[in-house]
Amino acid sequence: MTYRKMRYIGFSIITLVSLTLPWITVEGKHFFLLSFDKKQLQLFFTTFNMSELWPMLFLLIIFFLGIFFVTTLGGRVWCGWACPQTIFRVVYRDLLQTKIFGLYKSIDNKQRTIVKGKYIQKILAFLIFALFAIAAAADLLWYFIPPEDFFAYIKEPSEHNLVFVVWFIFTALIMASAGFLKEKFCTYVCPYVRIQSTMIDNDTVQTIYNPIRGGEIYDAHKQKIEDKRDGECTRCDACVKVCPTHIDIRAGMQLECINCLECSDACEKVMKRLNLASLISWTSPNAAQNRGEVKFIRFRTIAYPIAISIAFAALLFMTTTKKSMILNINRNTELFHMSRDGQSVENTYKFKFENIDSKEHMFYFEVLNPDITIKTPTEPFKLKAGEVKIKVAILSSDINSSLKTKSGKPLPVTIRAFAADDREKIFIEKEAVFIYPDK
Ligand code: SF4
Ligand code: SF4
Numbered sequence: 001m002t003y004r005k006m007r008y009i010g011f012s013i014i015t016l017v018s019l020t021l022p023w024i025t026v027e028g029k030h031f032f033l034l035s036f037d038k039k040q041l042q043l044f045f046t047t048f049n050m051s052e053l054w055p056m057l058f059l060l061i062i063f064f065l066g067i068f069f070v071t072t073l074g075g076r077v078w079c080g081w082a083c084p085q086t087i088f089r090v091v092y093r094d095l096l097q098t099k100i101f102g103l104y105k106s107i108d109n110k111q112r113t114i115v116k117g118k119y120i121q122k123i124l125a126f127l128i129f130a131l132f133a134i135a136a137a138a139d140l141l142w143y144f145i146p147p148e149d150f151f152a153y154i155k156e157p158s159e160h161n162l163v164f165v166v167w168f169i170f171t172a173l174i175m176a177s178a179g180f181l182k183e184k185f186c187t188y189v190c191p192y193v194r195i196q197s198t199m200i201d202n203d204t205v206q207t208i209y210n211p212i213r214g215g216e217i218y219d220a221h222k223q224k225i226e227d228k229r230d231g232e233c234t235r236c237d238a239c240v241k242v243c244p245t246h247i248d249i250r251a252g253m254q255l256e257c258i259n260c261l262e263c264s265d266a267c268e269k270v271m272k273r274l275n276l277a278s279l280i281s282w283t284s285p286n287a288a289q290n291r292g293e294v295k296f297i298r299f300r301t302i303a304y305p306i307a308i309s310i311a312f313a314a315l316l317f318m319t320t321t322k323k324s325m326i327l328n329i330n331r332n333t334e335l336f337h338m339s340r341d342g343q344s345v346e347n348t349y350k351f352k353f354e355n356i357d358s359k360e361h362m363f364y365f366e367v368l369n370p371d372i373t374i375k376t377p378t379e380p381f382k383l384k385a386g387e388v389k390i391k392v393a394i395l396s397s398d399i400n401s402s403l404k405t406k407s408g409k410p411l412p413v414t415i416r417a418f419a420a421d422d423r424e425k426i427f428i429e430k431e432a433v434f435i436y437p438d439k
Contacts, residue, residue: 002268003261003282007080011087022142028358028385034144038386040356044319049326049356049386058315062308067192069304071199073296075206079192080260084136085185088178089244091132096125108266109241130175137170183245187256197255202285203295207259209239209250210288214279217250233279238270239263249280324357324426327365327417336435342399346375347434349393353417355383357426361419365393368414371401372434380420395434410435 021031026045033042034056041048043055070078080086093110097103101121103114114122142150145163153160177185187193200206211217215231218224229235233250240248242263245256249263261282268278287294332348339346353363364380367373375394383389395413410433419426 002265004265007260008090010081011090014082015087019139022139022147025146030146032143033146035146036144037149040386044316046319046322047324047356047358048322049354052326055315055319058311058318061311062315065304065308065311068199069301069308071196072201072204072298072300072304074259075200075204076192076196076257076259077205079186079190079258083186083258085177085190086258086260088133088136088174089182092125092129092178093182096128101125107242108238110244111241111246126179129179130171133171133174133178134167136174137167140170141167183258186258187245193255201300203287203298205282205284205294206253207249207257207261207264207280208253208283208285208288209280211250214250217248218252222251232271232274232276234270234274236270238266239280242266253285323428324355325361325363325417325419325428326352326354326356327415327428327430328352329415329430329432331432336437338399338437339396344396344398345436346394346396349395349432351391351393351415351417352388353383353391354388355385355419357419358385360384361426362421363389363417364420365415365417367395368416368429369411369434372397372413397434397436 022033024031029045029047030042031045033040035042039050041050041053041055043059048055067078093104094107097114098105098107101118101124103118103121103125104110105112105115138150141163145153150163153163157164177189181189209217211231213231214233215229216225217233217235239250240263242265243249244260244262245258247254247256249257259282261280264278264280264282267280271278281288284294286292328351330350330352332350334348337346337348338344351365355361355363361383362380363383364377365374372395375396377391377393381389381391413432413434415430415432417428417430
């Protein structure tokens with residue numbers, strides 16, 4: 001199978017996954033959703049509110065370590081095989097402009113300029129790509145506004161015009177980068193180009209021309225040797241014509257190379273006619289020089305996955321053991337209060353309940369210390385998904401209770417708050433203090 005076909009399969013899988021993931025929910029929670037209007041992060045089907053965004057830190061660590069690992073292993077492999085910009089270019093230039101509307105002669109020659117005339121086809125290609133960009137921008141938005149809300153919002157444009165503004169900006173950016181900047185985006189705009197050179201080494205897998213077999217095409221000053229004809233390279237320039245970033249890989253490795261391997265496929269086609277293997281292969285500089293195997297197992301290629309696995313396991317553990325409610329307890333400034341009949345001691349608190357589950361629940365709490373009772377609130381109360389409520393709680397203890405022996409000292413009390421309709425699953429325990437008067 002050619003690298004091009006493999007990349008197309010990869011692009012299809014990535015597109016399918018990114019389109020379907022926002023629609024998959026478990027008990028109303030998404031795999032990944034950073035909702036600014038609900039002030040929530042949903043990750044691995046668990047909800048976090050804005051005061052507990054620590055999973056984002058883990059995600060960023062995993063993201064950056066992932067980039068370091070992939071780049072150390074395969075250079076700019078992300079660019080050629082998974083980057084949305086590359087997918088947009090393949091859809092616009094290769095599929096629409098070349099295959100369907102014939103505005104370029106062949107996808108094997110990306111150096112030719114677009115054909116003159118054919119205005120209807122040009123407009124049609126542009127409009128179809130605009131629809132594709134609108135869908136891609138909506139898909140991107142679904143990770144911030146879930147699809148169920150997104151489609152409800154666009155039915156009421158006057159009330160949700162910000163959604164339309166952001167949607168339009170995302171669409172315009174996709175159109176501009178894929179339609180106008182083209183591969184200049186990969187070469188000049190994307191910051192990844194600049195940082196990737198610090199992560200690769202001589203064992204990193206890259207697109208490499210074999211000058212031992214093919215012959216030197218460029219001299220030490222990177223000037224093309226025009227008349228020399230030793231080696232297997234036929235100088236057909238098929239590898240140059242097909243290159244989307246307009247480089248000649250025979251001049252050596254270059255920052256512009258996105259590892260798409262189109263040049264390798266092109267050379268393979270040419271060399272096949274001569275019963276020879278492609279002169280351009282996906283290998284490491286060391287393996288190419290020593291004519292050996294690529295050294296995949298290295299310190300960095302082991303250290304990064306270990307660090308990623310630790311961060312991922314910690315994230316998964318904390319996510320799966322996370323509570324669905326939050327309770328913050330603050331004491332009143334008054335230390336304690338005697339009841340009117342002088343028979344009991346009361347302490348007043350402010351309980352801040354937050355329902356971070358995706359469903360509405362009835363909440364209440366109990367005190368696990370046997371000598372302390374709840375005076376108020378007397379009944380469970382309702383909290384919608386994401387709702388916060390502050391309740392004044394008065395705890396009371398009989399003046400003659402066993403607590404008397406500890407008079408004057410703050411006594412630790414354990415509060416167990418819970419969803420009355422699901423108390424085994426949604427609960428939280430918090431420590432507070434109860435102050436009893438001195439004798
Ligand atoms: S040199 Fe080859 S692998 Fe690199 S961008 Fe050009 S065609 Fe793709
Ligand atoms: S496609 Fe192969 S044979 Fe043709 S110019 Fe490139 S390296 Fe040489």
